[in-house]
Amino acid sequence: MNKFLHIIFAGFLFFSSSVIHALEVIEILGGKASQIPIAVMPFKSFGAQKDIGKINSVIKGDLGRSGLFYPLDTRGVAASPIAIKR
Numbered sequence: 001m002n003k004f005l006h007i008i009f010a011g012f013l014f015f016s017s018s019v020i021h022a023l024e025v026i027e028i029l030g031g032k033a034s035q036i037p038i039a040v041m042p043f044k045s046f047g048a049q050k051d052i053g054k055i056n057s058v059i060k061g062d063l064g065r066s067g068l069f070y071p072l073d074t075r076g077v078a079a080s081p082i083a084i085k086r
Helices: 002-023 052-066
Strands: 036-038 069-071
Parallel strands (some): 036 069
């Protein structure tokens, strides 16, 4: 009888460990394949604001770290849209 209980207990541990192991599997799908390319153009400074470059880098960094966007390099852009239309 005691040996029978040991066999049942061992079987229970074996089958419950496979269920627990299945809960530890983490699947990461998509990733960088589904990121949207986005160009963040530099801002024009108005008046005494000197840290405009920092604002641009913060926005690019935040969009990149979100995982939804891929910030493009805008250093080679010929003309930046800085004109204000009224």
